Amino acid sequence: MRLLHSLNQKCRFFSICKRGLMDTxxxxxxxxxxxxxxxxxxxxxLKTWQQIFKERPKAILVISGHWDTKEPTVNxxxxxxxxxxxxxxxxxxxxxxxxxxxxxxxxxxxxxxLMANGFKRxxxxxxxxxxxxxxxxxxxxxxxADIPVCQLSVQSDRDGTYHYNLGKALAPLRExxxxxxxxxxxxxxxxxxxxxGSPVPSWALQFDTWLKNALLEGRYEDxxxxxxxAPYGKMAHPWPDHFYPLHVAMGAAGENAKAKLVHHSWDNxxxxxxxxxxxxxx
Numbered sequence: 001m002r003l004l005h006s007l008n009q010k011c012r013f014f015s016i017c018k019r020g021l022m023d024t025x026x027x028x029x030x031x032x033x034x035x036x037x038x039x040x041x042x043x044x045x046l047k048t049w050q051q052i053f054k055e056r057p058k059a060i061l062v063i064s065g066h067w068d069t070k071e072p073t074v075n076x077x078x079x080x081x082x083x084x085x086x087x088x089x090x091x092x093x094x095x096x097x098x099x100x101x102x103x104x105x106x107x108x109x110x111x112x113x114l115m116a117n118g119f120k121r122x123x124x125x126x127x128x129x130x131x132x133x134x135x136x137x138x139x140x141x142x143x144x145a146d147i148p149v150c151q152l153s154v155q156s157d158r159d160g161t162y163h164y165n166l167g168k169a170l171a172p173l174r175e176x177x178x179x180x181x182x183x184x185x186x187x188x189x190x191x192x193x194x195x196x197g198s199p200v201p202s203w204a205l206q207f208d209t210w211l212k213n214a215l216l217e218g219r220y221e222d223x224x225x226x227x228x229x230a231p232y233g234k235m236a237h238p239w240p241d242h243f244y245p246l247h248v249a250m251g252a253a254g255e256n257a258k259a260k261l262v263h264h265s266w267d268n269x270x271x272x273x274x275x276x277x278x279x280x281x282x
Contacts, residue, residue, distance in 0.1 A: 021280050023053075023174075023277050023279045024180040024181070024249040024252045024257075025262075025276065025277050025278070026184070026245060027137050027183050027184075028185045028274055029132075029137045029183050029184070030267060030273050031271065032132050034136055035136050036090065036096075040265075041267075043140060045262075045275070046137050046140035047140045049140065049142075050141070050142070052262070058147075058148075058177030059103040059106045059177070060150070061152060062134045062150070062152070062181050062182075063151075063152050063154060063182045063249070065133050065183065065184035065242035065244070066085055066132060066134075067153040067154065068241045069155065070155065070157075071155065073153040074111055074123075074153075075129070076108070076124045077102035078101070079099060080098075080099055080101070081099060081130070082096070083128070083131045083132065083135075100146065100149040101148040106150045111124065114169050117165075118165075130149060156244065159227075160225060160227070161225075163244040163247035164251035167251025170251075171252050171254060173252070174253075180252045182248050182249035183245055184244070185243075185271060185272065186208055186272040186275075187204050187270055188237055188242040189204075189235060189236060191238075195269075196268055198268065200266050203235050204272065207235070211226070211230065214226075214230075216261065249276070252278075253278030253280050256280070257279060258278070258281060260276065261275075
């Protein structure tokens with residue numbers, strides 16, 4: 001009876017979600033300061049999210065650059081706690097709360113899809129809440145915090161193709177009303193950051209422009225191999241944890257998906273807030 005109840009719950013959760021294909025998105029969440037700094041342009045963009053993306057998702061699956069594990073892991077919780085995974089910031093930031101419902105059924109579905117597509121080990125974390133790569137953008141996108149949220153980790157010791165295939169495995173979720181959202185940073189070299197308002201250095205601009213052109217032209221294989229094909233790929237991402245969420249969102253939309261730049265701005269000299277939407281071609 002318990003198994004039957006679980007299956008019925010799962011069917012109810014996903015059966016009402018047949019509303020056409022959801023787009024996938026990649027958000028550059030940038031600095032945690034966006035949570036309180038009204039001067040950051042990307043904050044204004046995220047606050048208009050529901051005006052641009054009018055379809056309300058049933059649940060949100062976030063692939064955050066701030067959760068990096070050896071093997072894919074989903075958080076299976078009923079309520080997400082707010083994780084303050086940053087140090088030395090103003091005290092007011094540690095008082096912010098964003099505690100959306102968990103999405104345990106979605107977490108199980110993610111695990112099921114990944115394992116059915118060759119990812120042999122997918123783990124469950126039954127204590128983890130949402131890190132700032134998730135709650136900072138979502139507090140502006142969906143301030144009511146009433147949409148269930150599940151997180152999926154990245155594996156930064158793997159490559160772009162691995163994460164693209166991770167996304168491909170999750171593609172059926174788009175038919176089930178799930179918003180697949182990668183959250184990272186289009187350029188992420190913290191050692192090069194400058195005071196706000198500083199000019200953008202040539203290497204950052206060249207990488208960011210290359211990425212934009214590659215995505216808009218559908219050269220996803222080039223993006224998968226950005227470390228060898230993009231100018232200053234290693235400079236833009238000395239460690240790839242914040243870039244791989246893009247590959248997951250890209251893969252989940254399908255190889256013929258159309259990319260669209262939905263926001264672009266810079267801060268701290270080298271930090272690009274470029275964000276993308278991926279629409280599957282019919």
